[in-house]
Amino acid sequence: MSNATSTDLYEVTMAQSYLNEGMTRSATFSLFVRILPPDRGFLVCAGLDSVLDFLSAYRVDADDVEVFASVLGRRPEDLAPLLGLEFRGEVRAVPEGRVVLAGEPLLEITAPLPQAQLVETYVLNQLNHQTSVASKCARCVLAADGHPVVDFSLRRTHGIEAGHQAARLGAMVGFAGTSNVAAAHSEGLTAVGTMAHSYIEAFGTEEDAFRAFARSHPGPVTFLVDTYDTVRGVATAARVLRDLGLGPGCAIRLDSGDLGALAVQARTILDAAGLRKTRIVASGGLDEFAVDSLVRSEAPIDTYAVGTRIGVCADAPYLDSAYKLVEYDSRPVMKLSSAKVTAPGRKQVFRRPGYADLIALVDERPPPDGVPLLESVMREGRRVSERAELDTARQRFMTDLAALPPGARTIRAPTVPKAELSRRLSSLTADVRRYIEKNLLGGAHEAV
Amino acid sequence: MSNATSTDLYEVTMAQSYLNEGMTRSATFSLFVRILPPDRGFLVCAGLDSVLDFLSAYRVDADDVEVFASVLGRRPEDLAPLLGLEFRGEVRAVPEGRVVLAGEPLLEITAPLPQAQLVETYVLNQLNHQTSVASKCARCVLAADGHPVVDFSLRRTHGIEAGHQAARLGAMVGFAGTSNVAAAHSEGLTAVGTMAHSYIEAFGTEEDAFRAFARSHPGPVTFLVDTYDTVRGVATAARVLRDLGLGPGCAIRLDSGDLGALAVQARTILDAAGLRKTRIVASGGLDEFAVDSLVRSEAPIDTYAVGTRIGVCADAPYLDSAYKLVEYDSRPVMKLSSAKVTAPGRKQVFRRPGYADLIALVDERPPPDGVPLLESVMREGRRVSERAELDTARQRFMTDLAALPPGARTIRAPTVPKAELSRRLSSLTADVRRYIEKNLLGGAHEAV
Known part of the structure; x- marks a missing residue:
């Protein structure tokens, strides 16, 4: 089995139907987050590297067809049109580490319809989870206000794979280290x-x-x-450190109780023992809210170790993300029902100063002060550029973070910048809605 | 690299120190959940199968030692004592699918101290996550009150591995199917x-x-x-189903809006078209709370498809679990600071009618109406019995669920049964606490 079976069944049945119907023209799907979770002023894009690995290797082989047939209760011959299918499409995406807002596409895939459909589940899974964790980690770095933050999450992430990603994503936004041995080794992080x-x-x-x-x-x-x-534990630690002639570079760790008050007591004891260079590490159920309170109260804590709540993104363990068809065979499409209306068409996001972002159609001229966020990262199923280094992503994050308005950086109840739709995109959305209301709901069968 | 690098660094440094100090006598660690998350009346044990696979294969090989040395900035020779270390211990555990309460050990590992320490991170990770998701899934089955529940979570779980587990754990507690192709195939589930x-x-x-x-x-x-x-969509579906002579076994799916009200309208339209056997599937942000409300309002929904909120266990994405040393070299030990006091000694849990559970020391006589929950599942590093079938675990869950008091089965604000400590365990806890307060905090160095 290749990675093609890591999918929801309906991707397979839809792709099969598209192939049977000859519906293999170019489709564009757009992946975005509808609204941010509470207490989030921004998102940090992550997961693209995993997605590009997946797409590069995507191929439905004979074993996959056997699996599809077996779970569908059909014969492999019935699914023959899927055999050998690879991903040969184009991917435009916001690079890892960049900051985005609600409604902005993180990624657009343009490929023959069956290909673009088949990869949906994996693409959503990775971008959703990794962006969610990277954004949570970024808030810890902000809350710590210059103090080192380290990752202790492996014991409570949703599996080992999720733990590895948490370590990597923490490093991407500036964590100083991780307890995760395998991740530290393979990603070159400080253990x-x-x-x-x-x-x-x-x-x-x-x-x-x-x-x-x-x-x-x-x-x-x-x-x-x-x-x-x-x-008493601090006093004992101080005695042993002095006896052994240790101290600089060493630390004591507080893992329970009133961390702020205990840190004050610990600092006093250490200083009185002449151990001014012995640091204080705090851990135990910390997240960006707790770190923010401790930092604001000027607790003498040097390093913050965050774990469980960050690794599982406890207050927002998923994003309201969607992978929506926005164009098929050059025809813009959208969904109308309920509150989940999506804007049609292939898009670009232009960042303007102060995060006054503009979501526009892909062929619009950039506004004079706007810089495009989506870049071409894959063409005909191949990566356009080298695999991104973690350092590069960190640099992007640090640059975007520096430009973020102060209100969006706030840990509690941030002011959330809102992207605008361009005039052409708004007008296309209205046109497509009118078309659907008039023609599709009216019963006519042809498309716009 | 073997699986030995899937660990927190401190397990390695502690094990190394134990080996250097000759501290290789038998240790018992006990894994339990301190308190249940809000709105949880019980937990369903899960993850043991993954843990036993891990322990069976555990071995620190030369590549692992290289990794340890590399992340520690030491020479592989410095870590030579770890080379070749395997897990040769005993595991007593509550089998997968059984229902447990707060404070009850789900698993106890007894092994030479370095072995029992080195496996902590992985064991906690798997039991914590899988128990958490299995318990959430179980609540969906309860809320659905006999209606089929299916898993659509793969697109938003924390990675593909977590998605696979969600599909398996749903099936363990009675889900009727999953959208996850790979999981359906390898676990023998309905796709x-x-x-x-x-x-x-x-x-x-x-x-x-x-x-x-x-x-x-x-x-x-x-x-x-x-x-x-x-x-209009339902009317169109009804027309097509009738034209094609379909209907029985077929369904329509509602994925947005007021699902209860729309289901009533859909049922009316389908019935009027003579499609009484066409079913209604509901999806879209469902969890046990939403399913409970729909079922109580007698919405004519036949099948509930749950996804994101279940796969990430949205309202409680981790458990307050701990893997605590309770005995070393026949000496009972415990932690005193803050609220996190742990009871010392190797334990057994006796289930009495109505979940009046008794947590006792392992060598205590069972109460007359009590049945032990922890079973010996691994000795000298080898599984004692065959790998458990999913059906067996499901049967255990169904039996335990049937015996659960109605208050604990409630979806909102359940009445949580509370396990008692046996007289001997309470008395040992008090003794060890007195000993620590008098001798260890007083400065004496010998142990109880």
């Missing part, structure tokens, strides 16, 4: 770690545990101080 | 699917699209009716 409560408990006393850890690990160590009683 | 709005839009009119779909797919079809105007 970080301390010790668990079980480690202290196995030794019995904190002092024995701290001394043993330092024996095994030359260089800076981080001692966990809240197993029995935090203030 | 289900309909058509997308893009399919209608590509054809232009609903009638052309419905007829084309029926041409390609002999047998029952499901027509999506809300692309332009739902009521």
Whole structure:
């Protein structure tokens, strides 16, 4: 089986029908997020690299056809038109790390209709999840206001693959390290770690545990101080660090209780012991809201370790994303029912100063102060450029972040910039709506 | 690289220190959920099969040691004690599909300390995520009150691996099918699917699209009716179904708007067309709360398709789970700081009628009406029994569900049964706490 079976069944049945009907002309699907989750002022694009890997390798082989036939209760011969199908389309997308707003296409795929349809499930899955986590991580970096943030999420992400992505996406927006060994190794990230409560408990006393850890690990160590009683734990850590002549580069970790108040007490104890260069790491259920409160209260915490809530994007574990057909065979299309109206046509987004973004049709002239966000990243099923480095994506994020209006950077109740539709796009939307109301709902069968 | 690098770095540094110190005696770690998320009356155990696969294959090979050394900035020779380490321990666990309560161990691992520590991250990751999703799916089945529930979550789960698990876990608790092709094939599930709005839009009119779909797919079809105007869409679907002599086994799908009210209108139209056996499928942002409301309002919906909110477990995307050292070298241990006190010692849970569960020490005599929940599933690193079939787990779930008090089955604000600690366990907890307060916090170094 290739990756072609990682799909919803209906992509297969629709593609089969398109092939049977000879409906293989060019279609464009547009992927965007309808509205941002609460407390989000922006999104950070992510997942494109995974999507391009998938599309490059996409091919329905004989094993896939067997699987399709088997789950449909049909004979493989019935699905023969799908055999050998590859993705040969064009992808225009906003590069990883760039900041986008609600309604702006993150990606547009233009390909023969069956191809563009078959890849929907995977493309949505990756862009949705990765953009969601990257955006959450970005808010942690903002909240930490210059303090290092590190990723401890692997134990509670939705599987190992999701943990790997969380580590990578954190690094993309500026995290200083990750506890995830495999991700650190394969993505070239800084691996970080301390010790668990079980480690202290196995030794019995904190002092024995701290001394043993330092024996095994030359260089800076981080001692966990809240197993029995935090203030006593800090005092013990300070004594051991002094005895061993350690301190600079070393740290203590607070993992429970009132982190702000305990950090003040810990700082006092460490300073009194002459350990002014011993740092304080805080962890335990932290997210951007908690980090923001701690930073605003000027808690003497040096490093924030975020985990569970970031890795699962706890307050918004999915985005209201959609992969919508906007054009088929040069005919703009849209959906009308309920509140989910989509604007038709292939699009471009022009960023203007202050994030006064303009969503326009792809062939519109850029406004004088506007820069296009979507770039051509794949043609005829092949990547147009080299695989992007994580550093490049981080640089893009940092540049876009610097230009973001202060209100959108706020952690709680941000002011959300809103993209405008160009006059031509608004007018096309109205035209297509009128056409559908008059002709399709009226019963006529031909298309606009 | 083997699976040994799917870990937090601190598991590696702690294990290395244990080996250097000769601390390789038997340790028991206990995995449990401290408190249930809001609106949860119970949990459904899941993930054990993945955990046992991982533990069976666990081995630190030379490539892993290279990775460890590389991320630690050390030489592979420094980590030589880890080379060749395998998991040779014992696992006692509650089988997949069984219902458990807060505080009850889902799993206990007893192994030489470095082994039991090294596997923590993966074990927590899988049991946490899978139990969380299985429990959410179980609530959907309860809410649907006998109506079939199907899984449409793949496009928004946290990666493809998480999507596969959602499909499997739904089936474990009684879902009737999944849209996930790969999962349906490899887990032997019923694959289900309909058509997308893009399919209608590509054809232009609903009638052309419905007829084309029926041409390609002999047998029952499901027509999506809300692309332009739902009521007209249902009328068109009814006309096409009648013209083609279809109906029984076929369905229409509502995917937006007021699903309850639209289902009433759709039922009226279908019945008037003589299509009494054409079913109504509802989808679009459904979770157990929405399904519960629709079922209570007696909406004429036959099948509920749940997706995003279930696959990501939207209202509780993680559990407050912990993997805690409870015994080392026959010495019971616990953590004292903050509210996170853990009870020491190896444990067993006895289920008594009405879920009056008793958490006891492993060597306690069962109460007369109590049945043990934890079973021995792995000894010396090998599975004790065959891999569990999904059907077996489903049977366990159905049996446990039938015995669950009605209050715990409620979708909103359930009455949560609470497990009691046995007298011996309470007394041991008090003893260990006294010991720590007197000896470890007092400065003495020997252990209880």
